[in-house]
Amino acid sequence: MKMLLFFFAIQFFLAIYQVIKLHNLTKANRKTREKKLSILRKNERLLHTAYLSVENFTKSRSLPPSLSNLPLAEKEGIVLDVKIFHFPLFTPPYNASIGISEGRHYLFFRYDFPLFGHGFPFSISNIGSVQLDQDLNPLEKTFCKIRTNSPFSEDPRFFQHGKENYLIYSDIHSHSKDVRGLRIGALNLKEQKLDYITPLHHQFQKVEKNWTPFSHSGKIHFVYEIGRQKILSLSDPQKDSLESFPSLLFSSSSWSSRWGILRGGTPALLVEKEYLSFFHSSFEDHLGIIWYVMGAFTFEAFPPFKMTRISPYPILFKGIYDTLHQPMANPKVRSIYPAGFVLKDERDSLLVSCGENDSGIKLVTLSKDKLLASLQPADTMCNRPLYAEHDSRIGCWAAFGE
Known part of the structure; x- marks a missing residue:
């Protein structure tokens, strides 16, 4: 009986250890993923800043x-x-x-x-x-x-x-x-x-x-x-x-x-x-x-x-x-x-x-x-292309408050 309880205790603690290990691994993966996303966004902002700087310099x-x-x-x-x-x-x-x-x-x-x-x-x-x-x-x-x-x-x-x-x-x-x-x-x-x-x-x-x-x-x-x-x-x-x-x-x-x-x-x-x-x-x-x-x-x-x-x-x-x-x-x-x-x-x-x-x-x-x-x-221009060099489709749109 004691050996059986000892066996179940070992199994219980092993299960807890695996849960903690999995939790820590998931947490570490999430932090790594979030860090990569943060770096990616930072790089996007730096590229955009450089892009605007070039445009400002070239006046275009x-x-x-x-x-x-x-x-x-x-x-x-x-x-x-x-x-x-x-x-x-x-x-x-x-x-x-x-x-x-x-x-x-x-x-x-x-x-x-x-x-x-x-x-x-x-x-x-x-x-x-x-x-x-x-x-x-x-x-x-x-x-x-x-x-x-x-x-x-x-x-x-x-x-x-x-x-x-x-x-x-x-x-x-x-x-x-x-x-x-x-x-x-x-x-x-x-x-x-x-x-x-x-x-x-x-x-x-x-x-x-x-x-x-x-x-x-x-x-x-x-x-x-x-x-x-x-x-x-x-x-x-x-x-x-x-x-x-x-x-x-x-x-x-x-x-x-x-x-x-x-x-x-x-x-x-x-x-x-x-x-x-x-x-x-x-x-x-x-x-x-x-x-x-x-x-x-x-x-x-x-x-x-x-x-x-x-x-x-x-x-x-x-x-x-x-x-x-x-x-x-x-x-x-x-x-x-x-x-x-x-x-x-x-x-x-x-x-x-x-x-x-x-x-x-x-x-x-x-x-x-x-x-x-x-x-x-607003009600007479639907089919008239205005400045539609790239897209001549004129839309009749309604919009919800979003």
Whole structure:
């Protein structure tokens, strides 16, 4: 009997030893794999930095074929100025939304902090704000973190409804970090905080983001789907009480399918008796690089808010995509990401705040009249090839709020 117990004890300890050995081996393999991935990403960033340095030295900028034959907006008189926004944070701010309240300019943005020691490095995301001076430079002492009670808040949009200021932003759901939804918060600029936060549980897909907010007839509205103009309305921002307008029949658009599906960007403002907003779309080139581009569209100032006009091709400008990637940014993404705009210079020009390469902010000044004149009717251009040297297919696209 004792020999039998001794035998079982030996077998038990051997089993434990094998489990521990297998666990340590798996852990070592995972660390090796994560180290290789980290080195690979570091090398990609170094190659991208060298690539941009060569381009800056040679004064040339390489764009994919679907963009390289398009005119720069400066030559068309649309873009008047591009200001690189500098602000000393531990990590660069990006995806900024500009707004005006009581005559002061504010910038709301995302900034990330990398975390290590948990295997492959990841980051937490925060929302910050800063007041700007007359030259659109940051007043550093006014910087503050907007507390959202979450370390995963992303991509704020500032907008006004009535006399109130609001932020809408993306955040994870409490039950799953892989599911993201939109939250709206009443912004108290004097105390630099959100007075309340309301989760909006309109979950048609796993990741909800890039809704286009606007104010109309005492209610907050969102363009959830550009093109068909799927509109959501919110009568009380303190309650999750979204209502949906009936969608329009599928409307055509002059935006080519080669530039990707239309997604929301800036809040919409009334300009020349119509709502104006800037959107983004993205596509992948033959080298596996993902390019984000931006354009503008207008829609009617009354229900059902039908789209009226749209950019026929992406708005490009000198120096676009030249922001160096920060360590946590994907070096294979070239992005321009409009998230806010205001009227300036006695309403003759527009100031658009854009994130670039998930690593910086650019403030782009556009001529209001030139921009509006460049837009094409949204329902008559479907079969007309515009700048389609490499791809003559013109797509009629609708886009969900992702």
